[in-house]
Amino acid sequence: MEEIRFEEALKQLEAIVTRLEIGDLPLEEALSIFEEGVRLTKLCSARLSEAEQRVNILVRSAESSPGSFEEQPFENEDEEEL
Numbered sequence: 001m002e003e004i005r006f007e008e009a010l011k012q013l014e015a016i017v018t019r020l021e022i023g024d025l026p027l028e029e030a031l032s033i034f035e036e037g038v039r040l041t042k043l044c045s046a047r048l049s050e051a052e053q054r055v056n057i058l059v060r061s062a063e064s065s066p067g068s069f070e071e072q073p074f075e076n077e078d079e080e081e082l
Contacts, residue, residue, distance in 0.1 A: 006047040013040040 016037040020030060 004043065006044060009040045009043050009047075013037055013044065016040070 016033050019025060019033060020037070025033070
């Protein structure tokens with residue numbers, strides 16, 4: 001699966017919401033893009049969660065050694081294949 005950037009996924013998700021809000025799609029097409037929207041929502045949520053964890057690690061590191069920041073890798077146990 002091709003890696004998609006958060007910003008691009010969000011832009012695609014916004015376009016999907018706009019198309020669904022218009023409400024003129026045939027049922028099958030609406031369901032298909034709704035499913036794509038759910039997939040993009042999961043992807044964006046995972047990326048935001050990952051970013052939050054990275055920030056938390058940086059903050060904790062800064063608290064233990066004031067004036068210095070150190071990025072640490074983390075394991076995401078909840079991460080699922082998107």
